[in-house]
Amino acid sequence: MLQLDTKNREINMLQETKTAILVIGGAEDKVHGREILHTFWLKSGSKESKIAIIPSASREPTIIGDRYLKIFEDMGSKYLKVLDIRDRSQGDNSSFKEYIEECTGVFLTGGDQLRLCGLLADTPIMERIRQRVHLGEITLAGTSAGAAVMGHHMIAGGSSGESPNRALVDMAMGLGIIPEVIVDQHFHNRNRMARLLSAISNHPECLGVGIDEDTCAMFDGHGIITVMGRGTVSIVDARSMSYTNQGKIGAEEPLSLHNLQIHILSYGDGYNLKKHQPIKAN
Amino acid sequence: MLQLDTKNREINMLQETKTAILVIGGAEDKVHGREILHTFWLKSGSKESKIAIIPSASREPTIIGDRYLKIFEDMGSKYLKVLDIRDRSQGDNSSFKEYIEECTGVFLTGGDQLRLCGLLADTPIMERIRQRVHLGEITLAGTSAGAAVMGHHMIAGGSSGESPNRALVDMAMGLGIIPEVIVDQHFHNRNRMARLLSAISNHPECLGVGIDEDTCAMFDGHGIITVMGRGTVSIVDARSMSYTNQGKIGAEEPLSLHNLQIHILSYGDGYNLKKHQPIKAN
Numbered sequence: 001m002l003q004l005d006t007k008n009r010e011i012n013m014l015q016e017t018k019t020a021i022l023v024i025g026g027a028e029d030k031v032h033g034r035e036i037l038h039t040f041w042l043k044s045g046s047k048e049s050k051i052a053i054i055p056s057a058s059r060e061p062t063i064i065g066d067r068y069l070k071i072f073e074d075m076g077s078k079y080l081k082v083l084d085i086r087d088r089s090q091g092d093n094s095s096f097k098e099y100i101e102e103c104t105g106v107f108l109t110g111g112d113q114l115r116l117c118g119l120l121a122d123t124p125i126m127e128r129i130r131q132r133v134h135l136g137e138i139t140l141a142g143t144s145a146g147a148a149v150m151g152h153h154m155i156a157g158g159s160s161g162e163s164p165n166r167a168l169v170d171m172a173m174g175l176g177i178i179p180e181v182i183v184d185q186h187f188h189n190r191n192r193m194a195r196l197l198s199a200i201s202n203h204p205e206c207l208g209v210g211i212d213e214d215t216c217a218m219f220d221g222h223g224i225i226t227v228m229g230r231g232t233v234s235i236v237d238a239r240s241m242s243y244t245n246q247g248k249i250g251a252e253e254p255l256s257l258h259n260l261q262i263h264i265l266s267y268g269d270g271y272n273l274k275k276h277q278p279i280k281a282n
Numbered sequence: 283m284l285q286l287d288t289k290n291r292e293i294n295m296l297q298e299t300k301t302a303i304l305v306i307g308g309a310e311d312k313v314h315g316r317e318i319l320h321t322f323w324l325k326s327g328s329k330e331s332k333i334a335i336i337p338s339a340s341r342e343p344t345i346i347g348d349r350y351l352k353i354f355e356d357m358g359s360k361y362l363k364v365l366d367i368r369d370r371s372q373g374d375n376s377s378f379k380e381y382i383e384e385c386t387g388v389f390l391t392g393g394d395q396l397r398l399c400g401l402l403a404d405t406p407i408m409e410r411i412r413q414r415v416h417l418g419e420i421t422l423a424g425t426s427a428g429a430a431v432m433g434h435h436m437i438a439g440g441s442s443g444e445s446p447n448r449a450l451v452d453m454a455m456g457l458g459i460i461p462e463v464i465v466d467q468h469f470h471n472r473n474r475m476a477r478l479l480s481a482i483s484n485h486p487e488c489l490g491v492g493i494d495e496d497t498c499a500m501f502d503g504h505g506i507i508t509v510m511g512r513g514t515v516s517i518v519d520a521r522s523m524s525y526t527n528q529g530k531i532g533a534e535e536p537l538s539l540h541n542l543q544i545h546i547l548s549y550g551d552g553y554n555l556k557k558h559q560p561i562k563a564n
Contacts (some may be wrong), residue, residue: 163513268307
């Protein structure tokens with residue numbers, strides 16, 4: 001009961017804040033308008049922001065960490081730190097923990113989502129980030145692999161160019177920041193509809209969220225997603241699925257999924273996570 | 283009124299027959315089980331079949347015509363003819379017209395759907411084929427380009443790897459055999475969901491039918507589609523679409539499409555075109 005009250009309090013507090021979770025489909029504009037990164041920066045407190053960049057998904061954390069460092073520096077941030085966690089023990093590093101207490105925004109770079117979860121899941125630093133995000137105290141963004149980890153169930157990998165089938169997708173546990181979604185990125189760009197459908201067939205209670213490159217699904221604290229960027233966000237809603245052969249067939253056999261709802265959302269469109277309804281752009 | 287009566291009579295006759303229209307997603311098995319081609323052959327009358335192969339979509343009509351000739355010969359057909367139409371004037375060729383009167387099945391090969399329509403649309407031969415198909419007198423199959431031409435509206439070409447947008451798809455007039463559908467082929471294989479969605483955004487009254495490779499959507503005379511083969515048939519039903527920005531935006535801007543129904547159908551599944559409902563495999 002105490003736990004539930006705490007949760008409710010957390011949700012209420014989130015609703016009162018202006019922080020957000022930015023789930024970015026990869027390949028976001030880093031050179032020109034940089035609208036998505038700029039929005040993250042604004043939501044993190046703009047010139048007063050204190051941003052933690054976590055490049056742990058990448059095998060080149062120094063290069064990628066520096067790249068984002070320069071971008072946010074260029075926007076006007078004075079307080080920036082790359083938390084270059086390469087070992088799980090660093091997830092308890094006291095100077096990192098201190099920075100997380102003070103920061104206003106956390107940015108998860110691209111790379112390999114399994115690597116990111118392997119290094120961060122259940123570490124004190126990650127737990128504290130999650131808590132502060134849920135309290136609405138800080139803004140979180142993740143791009144590509146950093147986006148994939150947002151749900152409880154995570155697409156760890158897979159392939160494309162086939163009909164939907166269970167073997168097309170490798171699932172793992174994500175960081176559970178937005179537990180009810182399964183995110184896929186580089187979505188229409190890399191032919192991932194079949195992969196997302198395959199993931200959803202096994203978790204129809206989750207909402208499939210396929211995000212195109214240079215596109216962002218921004219989750220506010222009120223259960224509203226807003227779309228920003230150059231592409232679309234595809235919402236796959238299987239709550240009304242009337243039939244699937246999932247569980248009755250071999251892993252490589254084609255899947256049936258009857259009666260799915262799909263919404264293609266573009267710039268300015270939204271989605272109400274509680275009402276399960278799309279919202280058209282003004 | 284006379285026209286309407288004729289149409290009704292045609293539909294009724296079609297319902298009483300066992301012929302079908304096989305819409306094949308390309309790359310159908312030509313070597314091993316050859317189930318789809320064998321079904322076409324059976325529906326055309328098996329050993330008593332008299333099959334017309336039309337390779338006009340292809341720029342190598344001799345090679346592709348011969349290939350299908352040998353396949354059906356191998357199955358046991360004695361009466362086979364390649365109608366190698368390379369010029370619209372041949373669409374009135376009397377020996378071809380005679381053969382169409384006698385045949386029990388017509389097979390349209392792959393190639394370029396614009397080429398196929400350019401050579402065949404509105405020719406006496408094509409008109410007679412359509413009439414006999416609608417009368418339920420003959421079975422028709424089309425693979426790849428031969429599948430694309432089935433609807434009134436046809437996807438003539440386009441690209442992939444982008445968010446749905448109007449410039450992603452080139453539309454043209456098809457042969458209108460099954461007027462109410464827009465077919466796309468090599469569907470999940472070639473990342474064509476965005477292209478089909480883009481086509482449907484402009485024609486929400488049409489049913490989008492995306493067919494994977496080595497997969498067939500078989501239309502019987504009763505308004506029922508049945509799925510056969512190795513992949514899936516994706517049905518995109520936009521009748522309940524609540525919003526699209528199509529028409530308000532530039533051709534290359536990302537599309538919104540809210541509240542689409544999608545069904546992924548696999549082997550043995552069906553779809554009722556009149557009730558707009560998927561049917562699960564037995």
